[in-house]
Amino acid sequence: MLSTMQDVPLTVTRILTHGMTIHGKSQVTTWTGEPEPHRRSFADIGARASQLAHALRDELGVDGDQRVATLMWNNAEHVEAYLAIPSMGAVLHTLNLRLPAEQLVWIVNHADDKVVLANGSLLPLLAPLLPHLPSVEHVVVSGPGDRSVLDGLAPTVHEYEELIAGRPTSYAWPELDERRAAAMCYTSGTTGDPKGVVYSHRSIYLHSMQVNMAESMGLTDKDTTLVVVPQFHVNAWGLPHATFMTGVNMLMPDRFLQPAPLAEMIERERPTHAAAVPTIWQGLLAEVTAKPRDLSSMASVTIGGAACPPSLMEAYDKLGVRLCHAWGMTETSPLGTMSNPPAGLTDEQEWPYRITQGRFPAGVEARLVGPGGEHLPWDGESAGELEVRGAWIAGAYYGGADGEDLRPEDKFSEDGWLKTGDVGVISTDGYLTLTDRAKDVIKSGGEWISSVDLENALMAHPDVAEAAVVAVPDEKWGERPLATVVLKEGATADYAALRTFLAQSVAKWQLPERWTVIPAVPKTSVGKFDKKVIRRQYADGELDITQL
Amino acid sequence: MLSTMQDVPLTVTRILTHGMTIHGKSQVTTWTGEPEPHRRSFADIGARASQLAHALRDELGVDGDQRVATLMWNNAEHVEAYLAIPSMGAVLHTLNLRLPAEQLVWIVNHADDKVVLANGSLLPLLAPLLPHLPSVEHVVVSGPGDRSVLDGLAPTVHEYEELIAGRPTSYAWPELDERRAAAMCYTSGTTGDPKGVVYSHRSIYLHSMQVNMAESMGLTDKDTTLVVVPQFHVNAWGLPHATFMTGVNMLMPDRFLQPAPLAEMIERERPTHAAAVPTIWQGLLAEVTAKPRDLSSMASVTIGGAACPPSLMEAYDKLGVRLCHAWGMTETSPLGTMSNPPAGLTDEQEWPYRITQGRFPAGVEARLVGPGGEHLPWDGESAGELEVRGAWIAGAYYGGADGEDLRPEDKFSEDGWLKTGDVGVISTDGYLTLTDRAKDVIKSGGEWISSVDLENALMAHPDVAEAAVVAVPDEKWGERPLATVVLKEGATADYAALRTFLAQSVAKWQLPERWTVIPAVPKTSVGKFDKKVIRRQYADGELDITQL
Incomplete structure (x- = not known):
């Protein structure tokens, strides 16, 4: 019927x-x-x-x-x-x-x-x-x-x-x-x-509706949004279409993306909302700390593209500007999650929710897939690769004028879900917390070890300036972690001590056996750890490894 | 591509x-x-x-x-x-x-x-x-x-x-x-x-998204909605599906639809939103006037099913409850318009917008069609029948298990738009004001005369208790208005005086030639003027007509 x-x-x-x-x-x-x-x-x-x-x-x-x-x-x-x-x-x-x-x-x-x-x-x-x-x-x-x-x-x-x-x-x-x-x-x-x-057309239309839903950005013609995220980055997170759908005024910075003109346009034009990556908000904070400006018109700010440091959220809270995490990628149009806390909480109780990546809307189905391909429970503990499905989620890549669409195995599951390449956990009430990129996770004996957890634990040691942990091949376990450490000025390498220190915060089976000191962690052009360089150096025998 | x-x-x-x-x-x-x-x-x-x-x-x-x-x-x-x-x-x-x-x-x-x-x-x-x-x-x-x-x-x-x-x-x-x-x-x-x-499924899903958009009801899991509109009336205006989509709590009155239990459930459960027809709000107002209750949790109330008297809106404004007009019908799922005023207005400036039926969302295309089938401008003056198109608008009626879908001419245009049967004007900024039902409009010499305008003007006369104006056939003009008047106790019929009085507020060519006094205006079971009874009485020669 x-x-x-x-x-x-x-x-x-x-x-x-x-x-x-x-x-x-x-x-x-x-x-x-x-x-x-x-x-x-x-x-x-x-x-x-x-x-x-x-x-x-x-x-x-x-x-x-x-x-x-x-x-x-x-x-x-x-x-x-x-x-x-x-x-x-x-x-x-x-x-x-x-x-x-x-x-x-x-x-x-x-x-x-x-x-x-x-x-x-x-x-x-x-x-x-x-x-x-x-x-x-x-x-x-x-x-x-x-x-x-x-x-x-x-x-x-x-x-x-x-x-x-x-x-x-x-x-x-x-x-x-x-x-x-x-x-x-x-x-x-x-x-x-x-x-x-x-x-x-369909995916853009549906995504625009979602952006305008009260649970997401929820903008109307009473709002003005400062669209800092470039129109060449995933359609400026869908804002130009979403705003035209409900009459939201747009404030466009053109090429004036530096902190000073941004601060000026906010103070003068009084947008009620803004969207940008953390770097922009870091720069703006420094600017308005040096030269105070009234940013208070911005009731809410959508922040995405990278995890937002909690300290940045706190700093903006004090300015009367609430930063709200969103997670997404080019393949997700991009709205995947937003971290609006659930109802009935105090500011303090909201905090643990605000620092997650947030919840999925109805238009984005999510599942966590473990190292063996099994689907994991939403228990806030089981870490798996995030896979998503929905009407504004990519199911393939463009194959060119004469080609078939591309569906690489590492990007799309057999049943058509997008493999996000992000590893994380989902709480019982549906909040996503990302911990690693899938390619940076160490698959050891059917279990996953978070390289980010090991790095954060290592960098808490007083002798360590920076640390990068990568997966290296291991005959018995498949993969094992290699710890590469940048020492602080004047410190000397004591791997046994570092290992003992690590053991205070991670499980024993996760402790690296392979250690090395490097002068600096290789970085990508946008400043992220470039782990594929370290993996290549290890494979080529360029690193001086100590085995514990 | x-x-x-x-x-x-x-x-x-x-x-x-x-x-x-x-x-x-x-x-x-x-x-x-x-x-x-x-x-x-x-x-x-x-x-x-x-x-x-x-x-x-x-x-x-x-x-x-x-x-x-x-x-x-x-x-x-x-x-x-x-x-x-x-x-x-x-x-x-x-x-x-x-x-x-x-x-x-x-x-x-x-x-x-x-x-x-x-x-x-x-x-x-x-x-x-x-x-x-x-x-x-x-x-x-x-x-x-x-x-x-x-x-x-x-x-x-x-x-x-x-x-x-x-x-x-x-x-x-x-x-x-x-x-x-x-x-x-x-x-x-x-x-x-x-x-x-x-x-x-598609129409319900899209309608649910629209209900949850900030420009419409805009509800989230921080809200509780009191769903008074029955689930057998156009799916309770889409609320049970829309609420489940974003986690909005529902407060359901079951069979307790009388003013006293409604007042009690509002005071005790503190819903942030409610949806019901004007009659419910009239009854509730009388109840809380007699026995004061705290209704202030209801930041917004969606009111539809019939036009809301402005006096009722004002009374609720004083209670801290904002009634917002919505227009729709079974064929429109029902969300057709909502009367949120545009940005930047004072309370006083908002008022003329609040008493309209409101604006259409992107999902509802609208046009006004004049007596000759021509499309009319949105100028706030040209009155035509409202026709709508959209993914949650009906394009036919169910024809039964063995029948084709029904597309009666008086309900659907040749190009598939729904003829709403409502006559009104649309302002340059897209606000709809309904004036008549199409079947109650008098089509006279290629122009439309609003029966409702004539009735309201007549009822302002001190001798008139009620008045109903209907179209009757006319050889020269196609149709002309017949004025049927219920006189107040002790008044006598002076049609010439009434006609002169009418001429103060309507154009001369709209003035009725045919007049009669009736003991009471026939009403439908829900209290609306039942004009088809008057038309039949006229056709059957049962009315004593004076021609001016």
């Missing part, structure tokens, strides 16, 4: 047409560095999105599901691209301007991008890539910046404002299948080629 | 499994009339929903998409039915206990219900119908009430608690197509047979 309900697709088009009419007065405010920021109403954004679609179709020949890339900061024009490109049936491809040049070239070629919309200030980054991007036929430039850097390097170059000027402010948007591709974003794994996640 | 997202269906099953785990501690509190209400956790509700599904399948043989009806008050067992029946693949059919017996019989036969779950207190209503319900094989009874009234009338009778006891507390729920039927509800039109709306 089928229902008698209408079969109406969930599309970005609907978000666009709704936002520009019912919430036509809401605004996107873009920071300019000038005395006054730039303000544009949702009604105007909608009209200009139509103009952009006409320009892309009629002038640049974008058709079908061709890819249109953006290399842009967070600003009003980028929001227009977010709405126009999927609504016309094409695919928005946001390029991460922090990636190395060779990865950007690989990604643009893999996506087969036809057009790149770029901000003028980013042309020095784009220009040297263009000779290596044969699919790109047009570059469309908006915002300040010297255009001449493109001379001789680019295909056809257009000024955004000139390109859209005078075109019709409405568009006969096609009725699209909700499972059609709307946007794509590549993950930049440290190993192998980047992998493309292709979001559908 | 297809997306790489997982293809996960949106189902009631997911609402059930999510609510019973992540929000297992949330509660359904059912009023009992005893010193202590009955409390049951979501975890227990979920376990019992599994037991109910096992009982329905294994003991009563419910299979496939068979219909299971409920004739129940709002209580924990009814919530269990809401979750178990759709999740097992069957269809929940809520029976409106206020309908006349012959309509209930027609509805049960049309839906071909196999099982009826009934509350003991409603058996006196059910028993006399049973001989006329050949499809009903089983009656399952819960709650207090004399079972003996079924003797000799019913097929197999089961005690709910005995039926589910000892069965497994988990169930291998099937993976269902999200467009599959989940629940059905019949509208009780004043003309013709009742019409069945069949909700899908």
Whole structure:
């Protein structure tokens, strides 16, 4: 028996047409560095999105599901691209301007991008890539910046404002299948080629609803959100679409991501909400500690991308700003969890919940999978790899124009769940606490040893400056932990003493047998421990190992 | 280009499994009339929903998409039915206990219900119908009430608690197509047979998300909602499913719908939200005026089903309780609009928005259609019939087991939109104000005349106690208004004076030519003007008409 309900697709088009009419007065405010920021109403954004679609179709020949890339900061024009490109049936491809040049070239070629919309200030980054991007036929430039850097390097170059000027402010948007591709974003794994996640109209629409649910960010047209998280990072955590759905005003920092202008825009524009990674909040805290600013308009802040140090949360609590943990990844659109505590608790009782990654919404099913593939209980103790399932969770990666979608075994389970690569525990009331990356966990005799637990315990010793623990092959146990230690100035290596010290906080079977001192822990470009370097050094016999 | 997202269906099953785990501690509190209400956790509700599904399948043989009806008050067992029946693949059919017996019989036969779950207190209503319900094989009874009234009338009778006891507390729920039927509800039109709306898993899931969005009811597990609107009225406005999705505690009045117990349950249980029709709030106001009670826990109240008198809103404002208008109907799941004012307004500026029906969410597209079928602008002045479209809006009525779905012309447009039968205007910022039922509007020479406007203007005259204006056929204009007036004690009919009085507030071409005095305006069983009686009396020549 089928229902008698209408079969109406969930599309970005609907978000666009709704936002520009019912919430036509809401605004996107873009920071300019000038005395006054730039303000544009949702009604105007909608009209200009139509103009952009006409320009892309009629002038640049974008058709079908061709890819249109953006290399842009967070600003009003980028929001227009977010709405126009999927609504016309094409695919928005946001390029991460922090990636190395060779990865950007690989990604643009893999996506087969036809057009790149770029901000003028980013042309020095784009220009040297263009000779290596044969699919790109047009570059469309908006915002300040010297255009001449493109001379001789680019295909056809257009000024955004000139390109859209005078075109019709409405568009006969096609009725699209909700499972059609709307946007794509590549993950930049440290190993192998980047992998493309292709979001559908349906996934973006559902994710937008979830973001606006009271249990998540819960924003309305009475709110203004400061969108610091870049639009090239998982669609700015879904905010540009979610805000257009309910008329939430957007405050966009453009290229002014430094603590001083952020502090100024918060004090002047008084956003009620903000979203950014911990590093931003660290920097802002230092700024307002040196030069006090009123941040109190921000009732809530969504913080994700990395675990937030509890001390940072406490510091912001004192400023009247509540940081709320969220967990997600490119493959999860990204909203996976948010750490709103349950009801009826005191501030003190809420604390243990606030420092978790949070709870899953109904749209995200979760399970923990142990070292043997078994499903683990939610008891707050059993640690396993987190696998998730849902309508805004990736089930594959884009295989390129001629390829099948990719479903690598280490990323997707046989029954289609996403393997997040994160290891953690889930409490009986559904709160997730992540402890390790799966690749950093030591699989020893069918049990898992947390490298992070060992590192934290080691770094509590007065002689230890830094410590990194990695898995190394072991004939008997499969894997065993190798402890690499950076000693403090003047300290000498006493592995037996360190081992005894460790034994106070971890189980005996988890204690490392292999020890070495290194001058510094190798780090990635974003400052994380680069454990694959240590594993390679060990495999190549470059480390001087002491066996206890 | 297809997306790489997982293809996960949106189902009631997911609402059930999510609510019973992540929000297992949330509660359904059912009023009992005893010193202590009955409390049951979501975890227990979920376990019992599994037991109910096992009982329905294994003991009563419910299979496939068979219909299971409920004739129940709002209580924990009814919530269990809401979750178990759709999740097992069957269809929940809520029976409106206020309908006349012959309509209930027609509805049960049309839906071909196999099982009826009934509350003991409603058996006196059910028993006399049973001989006329050949499809009903089983009656399952819960709650207090004399079972003996079924003797000799019913097929197999089961005690709910005995039926589910000892069965497994988990169930291998099937993976269902999200467009599959989940629940059905019949509208009780004043003309013709009742019409069945069949909700899908998808429509219920999306509607639940919308209810929980901050712009709508915006509830979380920190809330308790007092669900006065019956579960047999459009799924209690979607609350039992929406609450389970985010862990909102439910306070269920069962059969205790009188003002005194409602006041007591509010004061004792301190719900943060409530949902009911205006009549309930009128009654409660009288109660707490006579015997003051603390209602202040209810930060917000959703009021719908009929327009709320502004005076009632003002009275509750003074009690610290904010009534918020919502508009919807059985065919719209029902959330169509909610009257949250836009941002940045004073209380006084908010008032004109609060008394509208409110704004549409992104999931509900709206248009106004004029007398000639033309689409009208949203200018706050052009009045047309409201038509809506969306994923939780009906596109047809159930045609019965062997019939095609019904798409009557007066209910659905050629392009599939629902004709709501409501006439109104929409402001430039998207706020809907309903003025008339389409069938009560007078279509005169290609223009519409609002019968409600004429009635309100007439009733402002000191001689007039009541007035009803109806359309009557007119050779020249198609239709013209007939004014029927009930005079106050001692007043005499002076139609010319009334016409002059009317001319002060309505356009000259709208003034009625036909007048009559009647002893009282005919009313429906729920107290609304029954204009079809007046139209029939006019057509039959029963009224003494004066032509001006």
